[in-house]
Amino acid sequence: MSLQEKIRDLPHKPGVYLFKDRFNRVIYVGKAVDLHKRVSQYFHPSRRLRADRKLNALVEAAVDLEYYVVQSEAEAVLLEGRLIKEFRPRYNVSFRDDKRFLLVKVDLSEPFPRFQVTRLKKQDNARYFGPFASSSALRTTLNLMKKKFGLRSCTALIPSEKDYKHCLDHIIKNCSAPCIAKISQAEYLERVKMACAFLEGKSKEMIDEIRLKMEEAAQALDFEKAAELRNLLEALEETTRPARRFVKQLPKVSSPLEDLEELQAVLALPQVPHHIECFDISNISSTHKVASMVLFREGKADRSSYRRYRIKTVAGQDDFACMEEVIRRRYKRVLDEGGRLPDLIVVDGGKGQLSSALKALHSLQLNNLCVIGLAKENEEIYREALPDPLVLDKSSKALRLLQRIRDEAHRVANSYHQLLLKKRMRESILDDCPGISENRKMLLIRAFGSIEKIKKSSVEEIAAVKGIGKKLAEQILSFLSSRG
Template sequence: MNSKLELQLKNLPSQPGVYQFLNKNGKIIYVGKAKNLRNRVRSYFQNNVTSPKTLAIVEKTEELQIVVTDSEVEALILENNLIKQFKPRYNVNLKDDKSYPFIKVTNELFPRIYPTRHLLNDGSKYFGPYTDVKSMKASLRMINQIFRIRSCKLDLTEENINAKKFKVCLDYHIKKCDGPCEGLISAVAYNEMVKEVIQLLKGRTDELIKSLTEKMNNAVENLEFEKAAELRDKINQLTSISSKQKIVSDDFDDRDIFAIAFEGKDSSCSVFNIRDGKLIGKKQLRLSIEEGEELPHIYSAAIKFYYQDFAEIPKEIVLEIEPEDKDAILEWLIQKVNNKVKFVIPQRGDLKSLVKMCKENAMLQLKEIQIQKMKNLGNVPYPLAALQRDLRLKNLPKKIECFDISNIQGSDSVASMVVFVDGKPKKSLYRKFIIKSIEGPDDFASMREVIERRYSKLLTENETFPDLIMVDGGKGQLSSAVEILNKLGFRNYNIIGLAKRLEEVFFPGKSEPETIAKTSSGLKLLQQIRDEAHRFAITFHRQRRSKRIISTELTEIKGIGTQTAKLLIEKFGSLEAVKSSSLEELASVIGIKKAELVKSHFNQSTE
């Protein structure tokens, strides 16, 4: 820590505000907010910090800048604006946020409705963001089919209309517009129609249908049959739309459901918009994160990004876990909407199912992101790329060999080697080893023998060396393998040990293990390889043990051969089960004469 930074840390105020960490080039690398700047900022520089992200931030920080605010909510707003402006490396950032369009309802005498990517504080109403452009265009087409909203850009002030400056266009003649440019519809009637459009954009379709039905009935009573017919056509179109909207809750409440899926530096956030109990829209946010980011922090960032601009805020926001800074975010949302807002974490029921469905959507989008990355890498399987990243390997681990030892108290000790090529098992390259030089349960010595036999043979046969060697076990098994590889003259190789207890990864020369994020597909690939090696070793061990038991116990009985002994073991599973079986059970497998021989033998041995 340089003297300037040390002095800044000593003089931090105990007030709410925003802090910015700058690197040696003066670039902002992280922005955060705090209820108490002194306590929060100093916590980054404590000796007990273990977070890789925090350690990286501290290591690269050369200067600190702070802005004091009147409240934590003000700090939250400023933090969000600074993140959006500077996109610091170690903050969760919204990818492609400028590309998300909105539907704008202008603040004019005769409002226009059109898509825009520029948000202005001009009194207009904005609906969105629409992360799916097709969905937004479909909404606009639906509005144009049902409502006669003007499409022109004319400056329709009262003065211009009264001066007869404009003439109606084709839209008027084909009944797509009511001609406000010539004063053929009043501003009051036109804005009443705009209110109906806003109801539709907010997902209040059923409310709108009810309101239009009342107007239609009034028109019929007043003998305004043409007007009633127009309203009827509107109602029919809206009813068709409403019937296609999925009912997902019986309480008819408004809520947004958030779910996040992430791995490595990629994260996807799925948002379901539920209004009046109906699912009216789905939105996807793609987030850029740093490795080691925690889920509550990602949720906090996603919520702030989504509601920062003009997205409608419902009374309930449903999540799988509570976001970081929950209270400050809630207070900020309440101030924005001037109404009550709460977070809901469902434990069971329909809302829990909706969160699960939303999560599946987020995971699907994350897979699409990974597939796209895979294509960019030249169709490299994503788990391999993730494993290269997680283990910090120079090259892609296309060929991986994994070893496992299996024995019961040192008896029938065997080992397995499984091979994965391009992330898939290559069973033709699997190998089995019978431990020859070791007596008793010594996994370390057994590992030394197997590694020496395998890679001595590899040297003589000039076979391709694996990109990654993996041993099932901890530091002891790994050290044994490294000892032999070095003895054989190998130098540039990659080897790890994977311990079962906490899925810890051991590296050569390091006393403490490292952990890989549980969501990483790289870790899932390691687990798959380890489990396959374990399965292969266990299967071979059972075969060896069964063969030994058959040859030493059952085949001692006069009149019982190897084939008969094998039938009994396959049927009953073990020698003890054969011993405890009745004469009838044995006879059903090998016939009465041989069954009597077996039963007689074991009866004599127990006397």
């Protein structure tokens, strides 16, 4: 079934939807009050015209869809957060940190148990309620619940007369005052248990009482009070609504070891590749040619072992020669320092990059290392001495692992290239040139690559750069020539 057909069949119900790319990776998780309306909006022509680049990129990358129907918007929020934490999609920002939803904790083994708000569930003897999607609704409910059942707000484990002196809750009849024995420990514990039943949604008396007061206020034309009671009622109903357990099995991310074992099988490696190194070249211009090496141990990134290289011996834009240089430099140093050689080397590219890597390794007498090239366009895997590339299924765990490693190497190389470019622009003598803004300086450096090349260019060539013009071009050449 195509993506458009899946969208047409979406129900008009609340839920969570997952967009997937052509490699079956989850790239975005969203929630909706109406799944059909919300997801359809992404592909509406008028919205596409108004959308920013990020949204358009998401829509272009989405080729598949998965969804889960829930009972309420609050459940959708909870499930959305859970799935984002699990898949960490590239187009999501919210919930990608470790922030958790609110819980309510009460330890019934305490002499006078307290209700506390927390985000972390511990393995202790306490009871936990939640999670709760709305913090404001939860706090409103707790305040009303404490008042209704006469529960204390003080933080002392065993409240005493000292706490009573600094508290007004008993005076305004919000607390049963166990601190001065107005109520026995057993009686107070019974009130706490009644409050627990209320939080579980087992007691509807308070909700029915507020609904009756709201109706009476409306009949008396006291609409302001009726509105306040309505808001309070909505907060109570949202907090005490029992959360549904999701019985539908959610897709799970495979373990790193499973990915590595599958990679060993498909590449026919002699052992599980516990130590993988991947190389990528960023050769956007001849000014800054850089490379990156990322290391994955046990299927996970070891960022402290990453390396970045500036290409030293290659003239012009030659990816193959750059790959040969960085492979030779990397493993010559490993040999000199007695370091560990990898179980698998991955180079970003096809036959040419693979041949260059092998040439460098053979020059170092490293003839038994496993090396592959991963070509981006069709995700083809090139291997030594085999004429035809290996093409894995897009859902293959081995391929996904290789893609994660390759993409990380690409990110590091590009980041380093951008860093050097920005550093060069900051250090440029163009900073002192009248009429040259930061944006114009950036455009000139990108167009010519260096100050020396700008000096050797004609007025017409400089004026052809966006935002410069002939008059400013003449000023630039005059300024640079005056600086030698």
